[in-house]
Amino acid sequence: MRTSLRMRAATVFATAAVLAGGGVLVGAGSASAAVPTNVKFWVSDMDSDGSRSIGVEVNGKWAGAGYWTANGDQLQAVDTAADGFGIAAYLGTSPVREASTYGHSSPYTATKTGNLPEDKKYTFWVCVGGSAGQVCSDVYNVTS
Numbered sequence: 012m013r014t015s016l017r018m019r020a021a022t023v024f025a026t027a028a029v030l031a032g033g034g035v036l037v038g039a040g041s042a043s044a045a046v047p048t049n050v051k052f053w054v055s056d057m058d059s060d061g062s063r064s065i066g067v068e069v070n071g072k073w074a075g076a077g078y079w080t081a082n083g084d085q086l087q088a089v090d091t092a093a094d095g096f097g098i099a100a101y102l103g104t105s106p107v108r109e110a111s112t113y114g115h116s117s118p119y120t121a122t123k124t125g126n127l128p129e130d131k132k133y134t135f136w137v138c139v140g141g142s143a144g145q146v147c148s149d150v151y152n153v154t155s
């Protein structure tokens with residue numbers, strides 16, 4: 012019973028931290044599963060239409076990327092490396108929109124779409140990880 016409460020508290024804290032916008036390590040997985048280390052995020056400038064991309068590098072190797080495409084309101088997570096980690100892209104809508112490659116073999120692309128009001132500001136971030144937890148980029152502004 013105690014372990015369950017601790018895990019819930021950790022999950023609530025981690026979710027709040029990600030939504031607050033920091034690069035965060037989250038989750039509580041088995042001891043045998045690894046959380047990615049030596050993660051670097053490559054962030055594009057926001058395009059004139061509000062689009063943006065965030066590339067992910069793990070241990071000096073390209074792992075994938077997340078994309079927000081304003082024209083078409085498309086969120087994508089792309090996992091290009093068979094390294095045991097997945098990629099998830101998030102858009103700060105209510106509820107949060109997620110495109111995730113977690114649980115799929117690489118290479119894999121997950122896409123989420125849905126019409127949004129034009130010229131509205133949202134937040135966008137990308138995470139890399141798996142069952143043991145994830146490491147997330149900073150949160151960046153995008154528009155629809």
